[in-house]
Amino acid sequence: MFEQFKSWYENRHDYAEKWKERTGGKVIGTFCTYVPEEILYAADILPVRILGSHEPQDVSEPHIFAMFCPFCRDCLAQGLKGRFDYLDGITIAQSCLHIRQAFTSWDIHIPVDFKYYLPHPMNVQSPHAVPYLTEELKLFKKTIEEWTGKQITDDDIKRGIEIMNKNRQLLQEVYELRKNPNPPLTGLEAMYMVVSSQMVDKREHNKALEELLQKLPSRTIENSGERLMIVGSEDDDTEFVAMVEDLGADFVIDDHCTGTRYFNMNVNVDGDVLTAIAERYVKRTPCPSKDWPQLVGVENIVSLAKEYDVQGAILMQTKFCDPWELTLPKVKEELESIGIPTLFLEFDVTVPIGQFKTRVEAFLEIIREEDLF
Amino acid sequence: MMETKYPTEPLKCWNKAKTLRENYYRDFAEAHDKGGLRWAGGAWSFDAIPAGLGDDVYSLTGEPYGATVAYNDKFALECQEATEARGFARDLCSYMRNYWGSILINKYAWPQFSEEFPRADFIWQDHICCSHSKWYQVASNLEGDIPMFSIDVSVGPYEEVTEHKINYIVGQMHDGIKWLEKITRRDYDDELLIKAVKNEFRSCHYWSAICELNKAIPAPLDEKTMYSLYVIGTLRKSAQWTADFYEKELYPEVKDRVKRGIAAVGNEQCRIMTDTQPPWAFLRIFRYLEQYGCVSIGSLYTFGLIGLWEEKEDGSWGPRSIPEIEITNRDEALRALAEWNLSKPEWQHFYHPKLKSDMMIRIAKEWKLDGVFLHFNRGCEGLSLGIAENRLAIQKAGIPTMPFEGNMGDEREFDLERTMKRVDAFMESLGIEKIDLK
Numbered sequence: 001m002f003e004q005f006k007s008w009y010e011n012r013h014d015y016a017e018k019w020k021e022r023t024g025g026k027v028i029g030t031f032c033t034y035v036p037e038e039i040l041y042a043a044d045i046l047p048v049r050i051l052g053s054h055e056p057q058d059v060s061e062p063h064i065f066a067m068f069c070p071f072c073r074d075c076l077a078q079g080l081k082g083r084f085d086y087l088d089g090i091t092i093a094q095s096c097l098h099i100r101q102a103f104t105s106w107d108i109h110i111p112v113d114f115k116y117y118l119p120h121p122m123n124v125q126s127p128h129a130v131p132y133l134t135e136e137l138k139l140f141k142k143t144i145e146e147w148t149g150k151q152i153t154d155d156d157i158k159r160g161i162e163i164m165n166k167n168r169q170l171l172q173e174v175y176e177l178r179k180n181p182n183p184p185l186t187g188l189e190a191m192y193m194v195v196s197s198q199m200v201d202k203r204e205h206n207k208a209l210e211e212l213l214q215k216l217p218s219r220t221i222e223n224s225g226e227r228l229m230i231v232g233s234e235d236d237d238t239e240f241v242a243m244v245e246d247l248g249a250d251f252v253i254d255d256h257c258t259g260t261r262y263f264n265m266n267v268n269v270d271g272d273v274l275t276a277i278a279e280r281y282v283k284r285t286p287c288p289s290k291d292w293p294q295l296v297g298v299e300n301i302v303s304l305a306k307e308y309d310v311q312g313a314i315l316m317q318t319k320f321c322d323p324w325e326l327t328l329p330k331v332k333e334e335l336e337s338i339g340i341p342t343l344f345l346e347f348d349v350t351v352p353i354g355q356f357k358t359r360v361e362a363f364l365e366i367i368r369e370e371d372l373f
Numbered sequence: 374m375m376e377t378k379y380p381t382e383p384l385k386c387w388n389k390a391k392t393l394r395e396n397y398y399r400d401f402a403e404a405h406d407k408g409g410l411r412w413a414g415g416a417w418s419f420d421a422i423p424a425g426l427g428d429d430v431y432s433l434t435g436e437p438y439g440a441t442v443a444y445n446d447k448f449a450l451e452c453q454e455a456t457e458a459r460g461f462a463r464d465l466c467s468y469m470r471n472y473w474g475s476i477l478i479n480k481y482a483w484p485q486f487s488e489e490f491p492r493a494d495f496i497w498q499d500h501i502c503c504s505h506s507k508w509y510q511v512a513s514n515l516e517g518d519i520p521m522f523s524i525d526v527s528v529g530p531y532e533e534v535t536e537h538k539i540n541y542i543v544g545q546m547h548d549g550i551k552w553l554e555k556i557t558r559r560d561y562d563d564e565l566l567i568k569a570v571k572n573e574f575r576s577c578h579y580w581s582a583i584c585e586l587n588k589a590i591p592a593p594l595d596e597k598t599m600y601s602l603y604v605i606g607t608l609r610k611s612a613q614w615t616a617d618f619y620e621k622e623l624y625p626e627v628k629d630r631v632k633r634g635i636a637a638v639g640n641e642q643c644r645i646m647t648d649t650q651p652p653w654a655f656l657r658i659f660r661y662l663e664q665y666g667c668v669s670i671g672s673l674y675t676f677g678l679i680g681l682w683e684e685k686e687d688g689s690w691g692p693r694s695i696p697e698i699e700i701t702n703r704d705e706a707l708r709a710l711a712e713w714n715l716s717k718p719e720w721q722h723f724y725h726p727k728l729k730s731d732m733m734i735r736i737a738k739e740w741k742l743d744g745v746f747l748h749f750n751r752g753c754e755g756l757s758l759g760i761a762e763n764r765l766a767i768q769k770a771g772i773p774t775m776p777f778e779g780n781m782g783d784e785r786e787f788d789l790e791r792t793m794k795r796v797d798a799f800m801e802s803l804g805i806e807k808i809d810l811k
Contacts, residue, residue: 123525132541292506326507329460
């Protein structure tokens with residue numbers, strides 16, 4: 001049922017190259033989920049998220065100091081190794097400092113036709129964030145128009161919003177099913193589904209999701225282990241998720257930019273279209289780099305844990321990821337205060353499966369003992 | 374003792390700089406005894422704004438405080454271990470960890486003024502680095518929810534500033550003033566704000582003018598000395614005492630040193646600059662450089678953390694001129710303040726390393742340098758941002774570089790002996806030998 005999503009995830013580059021051949025359209029690599037893909041779809045451009053390959057690499061060392069997160073270095077390595085050579089352009093919406101370096105080094109060393117750094121408010125709790133971002137989106141739209149030589153109308157943007165909203169809506173519907181006592185999908189399947197949505201044409205993805213939703217509610221799988229949540233940095237560590245679920249537990253919810261944070265709020269088209277987009281990107285569940293002065297993201301995590309009846313949470317943090325390092329101690333404190341045990345793990349590009357397996361087994365034993373007594 | 378190539382003499386205003394710094398930490402500790410207010414925030418925060426609450430409002434800027442802790446390596450270790458025990462990663466900003474540690478062990482780095490860490494009444498921060506607002510979010514939490522306000526200034530490089538970017542910052546500033554009035558229950562005085570903004574213009578201008586004087590051969594100041602001087606601007610750039618010290622005391626004295634050929638390093642034969650904050654517990658490395666007749670004339674960090682710069686008519690880099698504008702009300706003051714700060718050199722590389730590389734190459738040429746030391750500083754994600762690309766660009770420009778790894782505030786991540794060996798090798802590569810100082 002999820003083979004298509006897995007195939008898209010594993011063959012992302014083949015897909016994008018064929019998409020270009022098929023449509024004659026342009027493909028833009030995006031470095032962060034704050035990029036307003038609505039505007040790219042409005043311009044008939046395919047946005048493809050640049051993610052790493054989880055392989056050891058030796059090409060990014062001269063470009064990014066090793067104290068920055070392995071994820072940003074892995075992303076840059078993909079460019080330096082030529083795996084994204086089909087890209088016509090790259091863009092980033094301002095978020096953390098780490099991923100910004102992958103973008104700027106890409107800009108310096110890897111030729112692309114179009115590059116755009118989109119300043120994006122970090123103070124998303126300020127009432128001035130939406131008007132500011134709206135103006136930035138106007139500039140972004142204008143630059144895209146100049147590059148493509150095609151005007152982007154409000155109707156085009158509405159079409160872009162519709163494509164994105166539909167994808168979000170469908171993903172939300174699938175996630176609703178994960179609240180069931182026996183969810184009809186695994187955490188690994190959910191991960192393939194969401195991450196692939198960041199790599200393929202959303203219209204095709206929507207079609208696949210609609211077909212999935214026809215069958216999914218009646219699907220029954222062996223899925224009665226501990227209900228876990230996974231929280232933290234960018235995460236497409238499928239190997240890790242598979243390992244945990246092989247131990248009998250089930251991931252039923254996440255708080256990741258490769259998960260709920262990507263799709264958890266729709267654009268509400270009511271008035272100016274760019275303002276509507278700005279509203280969505282300012283008010284979505286924040287990346288911890290933008291989560292201040294109030295810790296809104298932590299409230300969201302606690303709320304998800306309750307809604308999905310979570311028994312334990314794995315706090316995964318990419319090594320050197322400052323925004324999460326600054327936030328996870330509070331997440332741990334808040335989850336444990338409502339009786340949800342946590343396991344903290346620090347991730348690198350490759351996952352030490354043997355070591356992590358031992359730690360996860362011990363964590364599950366703790367949860368199981370609590371159930372017993 | 375052999376005679377040096379150039380005459381040297383101590384700075385006359387050295388003790389004044391020390392006194393200003395001590396007064397600053399004393400005033401913060403004793404603010405409540407005088408009925409005043411205390412606020413905490415970063416060295417880049419818009420300190421001219423809380424100045425409008427009155428003349429009895431005292432600040433504690435986090436980075437200089439973290440550096441002060443770092444200089445005392447035993448105290449720093451105590452702070453860092455307390456922070457780690459609380460669950461925070463040891464690769465986070467080391468200034469921040471030193472600051473949090475001070476809160477956690479409840480000790481002030483200036484025990485002669487207060488044995489306990491003085492709790493701020495409010496937090497007034499700005500945000501361009503991922504750690505800025507989060508630093509004080511955690512600090513607020515550790516100290517029992519101190520009210521906090523932070524202003525996002527990360528709107529892109531100065532060369533791309535537009536009206537809507539300024540509006541975003543100024544809008545937050547206006548909200549901040551209303552917030553200050555609410556939490557302090559004080560009326561806000563726009564005249565004090567305007568005065569503070571003008572002071573800040575002077576502080577930033579004259580600090581740059583002082584650094585510009587280091588183009589002279591021999592350099593009148595060395596970077597180790599500059600650390601004790603630039604810090605005044607990181608404490609309270611909008612204070613009259615800062616502006617007056619730079620304009621009326623330090624600048625004339627350094628200018629006079631240039632006129633008389635007074636050197637910071639008597640045997641100057643090699644000129645370098647560094648990059649990012651130094652490992653504060655190991656400043657003796659600068660004394661080691663003197664054995665080679667090597668002077669560090671500063672860095673983009675010492676020049677541009679507080680100093681503002683511009684290209685002059687002759688194409689050279691010099692202090693940004695003080696704006697010749699009339700400021701008559703709050704909005705004008707805030708707009709001028711936002712626009713002024715957005716040109717800060719150390720804010721530019723947050724968007725692209727090229728912007729920093731260009732400035733560094735320019736300094737290397739105009740200050741006539743033989744090489745650049747790049748501190749790959751594990752203690753600061755903000756200023757180490759893009760440093761690897763800076764290295765490549767500087768090398769490409771034909772300027773020798775010496776990268777070394779360390780940490781500004783955590784001595785556990787700095788290897789003094791190994792760094793000195795690197796210095797030896799670098800000097801050898803430049804063909805510079807140690808001077809017999811006997």
